[in-house]
Amino acid sequence: MTGKTEKIPGGVTAAKGFMAAGVAAGVKYQNRKDMAMVYSQAPCTAAGVFTSNVVKAAPVIWDKEIISGEQTVHAVVVNSGIANACTGELGYGYCRETADAAAASLHVPVDSVLVASTGVIGMQLPMDKIRAGVCMLAEAKSDTQQAGDDAACAIMTTDTISKQTAVTVQIGGKTVTIGGMCKGSGMIHPNMCTMLGFLTTDVCMTKELLQDALRRTVQDTFNMVSVDGDTSTNDTLLLLANGQAGNPVISEPGEDYEHFCQALHEINETLAKMMAGDGEGATALFEAKVVHAASKEDARMLAKSVICSSLTKAAIFGHDANWGRILCALGYSGALFDPERMELYFESRAGKMLIYRDGQAVDYSEEEATKLLSEPEVTVIADMKMGEEAASAWGCDLSYEYVKINADYRS
Amino acid sequence: MTGKTEKIPGGVTAAKGFMAAGVAAGVKYQNRKDMAMVYSQAPCTAAGVFTSNVVKAAPVIWDKEIISGEQTVHAVVVNSGIANACTGELGYGYCRETADAAAASLHVPVDSVLVASTGVIGMQLPMDKIRAGVCMLAEAKSDTQQAGDDAACAIMTTDTISKQTAVTVQIGGKTVTIGGMCKGSGMIHPNMCTMLGFLTTDVCMTKELLQDALRRTVQDTFNMVSVDGDTSTNDTLLLLANGQAGNPVISEPGEDYEHFCQALHEINETLAKMMAGDGEGATALFEAKVVHAASKEDARMLAKSVICSSLTKAAIFGHDANWGRILCALGYSGALFDPERMELYFESRAGKMLIYRDGQAVDYSEEEATKLLSEPEVTVIADMKMGEEAASAWGCDLSYEYVKINADYRS
Numbered sequence: 001m002t003g004k005t006e007k008i009p010g011g012v013t014a015a016k017g018f019m020a021a022g023v024a025a026g027v028k029y030q031n032r033k034d035m036a037m038v039y040s041q042a043p044c045t046a047a048g049v050f051t052s053n054v055v056k057a058a059p060v061i062w063d064k065e066i067i068s069g070e071q072t073v074h075a076v077v078v079n080s081g082i083a084n085a086c087t088g089e090l091g092y093g094y095c096r097e098t099a100d101a102a103a104a105s106l107h108v109p110v111d112s113v114l115v116a117s118t119g120v121i122g123m124q125l126p127m128d129k130i131r132a133g134v135c136m137l138a139e140a141k142s143d144t145q146q147a148g149d150d151a152a153c154a155i156m157t158t159d160t161i162s163k164q165t166a167v168t169v170q171i172g173g174k175t176v177t178i179g180g181m182c183k184g185s186g187m188i189h190p191n192m193c194t195m196l197g198f199l200t201t202d203v204c205m206t207k208e209l210l211q212d213a214l215r216r217t218v219q220d221t222f223n224m225v226s227v228d229g230d231t232s233t234n235d236t237l238l239l240l241a242n243g244q245a246g247n248p249v250i251s252e253p254g255e256d257y258e259h260f261c262q263a264l265h266e267i268n269e270t271l272a273k274m275m276a277g278d279g280e281g282a283t284a285l286f287e288a289k290v291v292h293a294a295s296k297e298d299a300r301m302l303a304k305s306v307i308c309s310s311l312t313k314a315a316i317f318g319h320d321a322n323w324g325r326i327l328c329a330l331g332y333s334g335a336l337f338d339p340e341r342m343e344l345y346f347e348s349r350a351g352k353m354l355i356y357r358d359g360q361a362v363d364y365s366e367e368e369a370t371k372l373l374s375e376p377e378v379t380v381i382a383d384m385k386m387g388e389e390a391a392s393a394w395g396c397d398l399s400y401e402y403v404k405i406n407a408d409y410r411s
Numbered sequence: 412m413t414g415k416t417e418k419i420p421g422g423v424t425a426a427k428g429f430m431a432a433g434v435a436a437g438v439k440y441q442n443r444k445d446m447a448m449v450y451s452q453a454p455c456t457a458a459g460v461f462t463s464n465v466v467k468a469a470p471v472i473w474d475k476e477i478i479s480g481e482q483t484v485h486a487v488v489v490n491s492g493i494a495n496a497c498t499g500e501l502g503y504g505y506c507r508e509t510a511d512a513a514a515a516s517l518h519v520p521v522d523s524v525l526v527a528s529t530g531v532i533g534m535q536l537p538m539d540k541i542r543a544g545v546c547m548l549a550e551a552k553s554d555t556q557q558a559g560d561d562a563a564c565a566i567m568t569t570d571t572i573s574k575q576t577a578v579t580v581q582i583g584g585k586t587v588t589i590g591g592m593c594k595g596s597g598m599i600h601p602n603m604c605t606m607l608g609f610l611t612t613d614v615c616m617t618k619e620l621l622q623d624a625l626r627r628t629v630q631d632t633f634n635m636v637s638v639d640g641d642t643s644t645n646d647t648l649l650l651l652a653n654g655q656a657g658n659p660v661i662s663e664p665g666e667d668y669e670h671f672c673q674a675l676h677e678i679n680e681t682l683a684k685m686m687a688g689d690g691e692g693a694t695a696l697f698e699a700k701v702v703h704a705a706s707k708e709d710a711r712m713l714a715k716s717v718i719c720s721s722l723t724k725a726a727i728f729g730h731d732a733n734w735g736r737i738l739c740a741l742g743y744s745g746a747l748f749d750p751e752r753m754e755l756y757f758e759s760r761a762g763k764m765l766i767y768r769d770g771q772a773v774d775y776s777e778e779e780a781t782k783l784l785s786e787p788e789v790t791v792i793a794d795m796k797m798g799e800e801a802a803s804a805w806g807c808d809l810s811y812e813y814v815k816i817n818a819d820y821r822s
Contacts, residue, residue, distance in 0.1 A: 088770035
């Protein structure tokens with residue numbers, strides 16, 4: 001029983017003691033929800049990972065300060081439409097004003113409020129709308145599944161589906177729940193984390209271990225996703241833990257910690273794949289699975305290189321078994337291997353096919369390959385025959401729609 | 412007079428003693444020229460730079476062996492349509508057979524014949540057609556400008572225009588000529604060199620310096636181009652020097668050597684820009700010019716990061732002054748800088764505009780910016796205010812056409 005994870009319905013309100021809300025504040029989009037809140041009355045231990053981009057959006061700077069301190073956290077306020085990036089001192093001041101407004105509405109300290117923004121870079125937030133939105137959110141917040149749905153919808157930009165998931169895991173005789181939501185469709189090439197992701201859990205755990213668990217699970221989940229190779233200025237993944245599950249506090253590595261990490265990995269992988277499959281303009285989720293690589297680092301580089309290749313992505317869009325482009329992308333990944341020894345397979349719901357072995361293509365049927373590649377989830381498996389390490393990366397195909405979305409995103 | 416370069420008409424046949432040809436051999440394409448030859452009766456010193464991809468096409472392996480040896484070179488045979496990459500031992504054998512056929516037709520040693528291929532990866536060459544093509548090429552070769560044009564057309568794949576250029580430079584009282592042609596439109600992200608480029612010169616120079624000059628000028632020209640971030644398996648740039656200009660042999664660094672490098676840089680920059688502007692599906696040549704960077708390496712990384720950003724490229728296609736994406740791309744380039752201090756400008760034939768300063772956008776006119784960005788050549792200038800180093804990189808916009816070309820390239 002202990003350590004067993006189980007998928008359950010819901011998202012950020014699944015864990016005990018968490019409330020959420022999503023409202024239409026008219027920040028930039030019209031007639032849709034565009035502000036979200038996550039709230040816990042019980043103070044939370046908080047962990048976070050943030051963009052590695054030198055250009056960091058104001059909310060990233062605000063959140064990093066709070067996460068690196070010792071104080072507890074009560075709420076996260078998010079807006080979509082405007083990213084509050086490249087907005088100078090004024091933009092940073094707006095983070096404080098947003099947190100101030102939330103602190104007043106929720107009767108919590110200002111430095112217990114995290115903020116996040118996503119959308120157009122370079123535009124200033126309309127603070128009157130943001131302040132009004134915060135009041136509406138504080139009013140509307142609830143612990144229902146519907147409230148989690150509303151929040152997940154409110155943080156979307158070019159996303160076509162909202163993304164949330166939840167699991168339970170048995171720890172120390174108690175049921176611990178982790179729930180999460182994320183958004184991300186364009187400018188997705190997380191490095192240290194995703195666009196925006198918010199995870200809540202009722203686990204009882206020290207801050208140090210919580211941060212460690214987040215960092216560790218992000219490496220093989222969100223950091224292995226790419227839609228277009230552009231690492232955003234706003235990437236933020238937050239994890240709030242309010243201790244309401246009542247498990248014995250996890251204060252050192254061990255079995256309990258491993259079980260939590262496993263459940264967290266499951267949440268992060270699910271959300272990461274949802275994000276990749278909903279990449280801007282995507283018609284398919286494209287997975288690269290590298291096995292028998294010489295090292296973990298090599299496996300990651302190889303897998304990521306394949307899902308980042310524009311040519312490969314365009315071929316997947318065309319259901320074209322253009323394996324030469326995959327070999328090419330493996331070749332410039334930075335990892336060493338022997339092209340004469342490795343093997344390449346395509347896999348989807350329609351089956352699995354060997355494509356390449358002994359330095360050249362096998363005699364496969366193009367027709368069958370095209371059929372296999374016409375499924376909504378497509379995997380290429382590269383067997384490097386070098387060692388024992390493996391990694392997966394997730395991306396999507398490159399379509400006309402991607403160009404369309406990004407040629408006039410601002411208009 | 413000494414060291415003065417002058418642009419002249421022509422390409423690979425511009426330099427004294429070089430002949431060329433282009434014929435339709437039906438390798439894969441129908442009803443168009445698809446095989447080319449460059450030939451010098453006088454033996455040539457040869458230099459070359461090749462792809463850094465771990466997966467190297469058979470012709471790359473063949474050429475590297477010859478270039479690394481001491482023997483002189485007489486000819487290069489090129490085919491388009493099939494890349495002879497990922498073709499195993501058989502493919503490598505076909506390189507030798509091609510060189511054998513040329514050696515027999517031209518009465519030169521087999522190891523004085525370089526070969527190059529470009530096109531689909533993984534397909535074997537139809538050797539009967541290649542052999543017949545070599546005979547036609549040997550027959551047709553001539554030192555006319557038309558022959559150079561024919562060769563430049565024959566090496567094209569998805570290129571929409573042929574690419575050649577030539578300059579003269581005064582060295583040691585003699586007129587030295589350098590001419591060149593190249594091809595490349597997709598899978599363009601050269602690292603150590605371009606897709607395929609062939610340069611001829613009548614300069615008299617030692618092999619060591621020739622190789623040095625090529626490597627040095629490639630760094631700021633071909634290596635600063637990207638169409639889609641995919642480093643090809645076939646990248647090859649060859650430089651043949653037959654010494655027919657009669658200048659005193661250049662055997663050590665000095666004024667003569669510098670003048671030659673300067674002329675070679677001019678040739679390489681012209682060809683590199685032609686390649687970027689003719690990127691698959693491109694409607695505009697997109698240049699990123701980085702000035703006042705802290706180091707040369709930083710300048711190159713920053714410039715290349717901007718022209719590689721899919722989001723920025725899509726914005727250029729839409730004539731959208733989405734400077735936030737440019738700042739974002741600078742931010743994840745790997746170079747450190749202060750976003751609050753730097754400045755951003757757009758420039759084209761229509762004028763020059765300041766867009767961003769002091770950490771935020773200036774009050775520019777979107778209408779004027781769109782007008783400026785509607786020109787066929789568009790430059791973004793990033794003034795980093797960090798030091799004295801500069802670099803330029805060249806790419807193109809990302810259009811529907813790019814996706815179309817690459818979704819069904821093989822069909």
